[in-house]
Amino acid sequence: MIRGLLLGAFLLLPGATVAQPLVYALPGGASADNISTPNGFAAPAGVYYVAASAHTEPKWGDALDGLAVMGVGSGTVESAVEFAVVTSDVDRFSGQFLSVKWHFHNETAREPALAVGIEDVTAEASHSATPYIAATKTFWDTSARSAFLMRKTVSAGFGGGRFQRRLFGAASVSLDQFSKAIIEYDGRGLNAGISVANALTRRSVMVMVLGRQKFNEPGERAWTMSLAVAWQER
DSSP: OTTSHHHHHHTTSOOOSTTHHHHTTSOGGGSSSOSSSOOSOOOOTTEEEEEEEEEEEGGGTTEEEEEEEEEEEEEOSSSEEEEEEEEEETTTTEEEEEEEEEEEEOOOSSSOEEEEEEESTTOSSSSSOEEEEEEEEEEEOTTOSSSTTTEEEEEEEEESGGGTTEEEEEEEEESSSSEEEEEEEOSSSEEEEEEEEEEEETTEEEEEEEEEETTTOGGGOEEEEEEEEEEEOO
């Protein structure tokens, strides 16, 4: 799984341009532009998603661990509030905690999208909650002859909790109309990966992210893979 068998299957699928706006409704690592950091978007009312993520544990002989997420959006596109319930111990279906995110400023030609949020609001699964603020800006090269490098996205933010009061950020570039390469700094190390999106219907999209976390730190390198589905009510 972590060697990218599913990635090969996704690369054979058609693009996700029809349902591309739904990509931004997905949580942090499954947003198609980020691996494990938040961006400046949130899901509005009528948008739902489910996601699962697996990763290796370097300190435990690369044993697999994972989590599951269920999320729902509320509010308008201009002021969307997203709620997510995360299960951090999938084996026992325990370690559940709540995260919330408010997108309060839309992206414009000159200004980024802005959002604030709190992961693990009541510190159920960690030593403390993780408050953060994040901004995302998209850049288009309309003169490009193909989708390769046509779309570039930069996200940056600052947070406490797991971010340890540090800056974090991510940059992605389109490889074609449905896949992107990502590099990210999560406040502690560098991550790199690829995301692939596929439109299931006109109102649903599937996104997969395969990444290598902390690749600049030999003792903490880990593989991670996230798979998410988002859909919008009629």
